[in-house]
Amino acid sequence: MAHVKRFQNIPMSKSMRGLCKEEDYAFLGMSKKTAEDATEGCSALEDDLPDKKEERIRRRLDWEKQEKDRLRAIEESKKEKEQQWRTHIAELTSNQEKALQDRLARLQRFREFQRKVLGEEEGMEGEAADQLLTRM
Structure with missing residues (x-):
């Protein structure tokens, strides 16, 4: 106590x-002696402060650079994925258009075949066969 x-x-x-x-x-x-020793130690620490400050600044700059690199990599990845998606969609569209063109060509050949067959069976010529096909 x-x-x-x-x-x-x-x-x-x-x-x-x-x-x-x-x-x-x-x-x-x-005592005053230990206080003086402490102030000398403080001055030594103060001398280290600029070094520590420079080290902190360097670390911060390194971190900022790494962060920028990471963000750039993410952005490049997004752009690459978007380009791949566009290419994929273009291929799908092209394939669908080709399939539709092929289907249209087959339908036209079938219609021509139907006209030919109906014309031969009933002895009808072009317009009468077209009217009959239209009714069907």
Whole structure:
């Protein structure tokens, strides 16, 4: 309890005082010599600060570069997939158009065949056979 009396003038709640121990306040009882040593240590740390700051800046720039590269790769991937999709759709459309043209050609040949057969069976010529086909 000696530490409570010794550091009584430090503003702190009573519950905190109970939790703290004398070792926690040891830094307040430092002599001037240790304080000077501490300031020398601080100046050494201050010398390291620009190096640390430069290191942080370098790391941040590296991270930003990696992020840009990642975003560029994602964008290129999207463009490539979109191009593949367009190519796929163009192929499907071309195949469908070809299939429709083939079907139309087959239907036209079949109609010509029907006209020919009906004309031969009934002895009809062009227009009469067309009228008969239209009714069918």
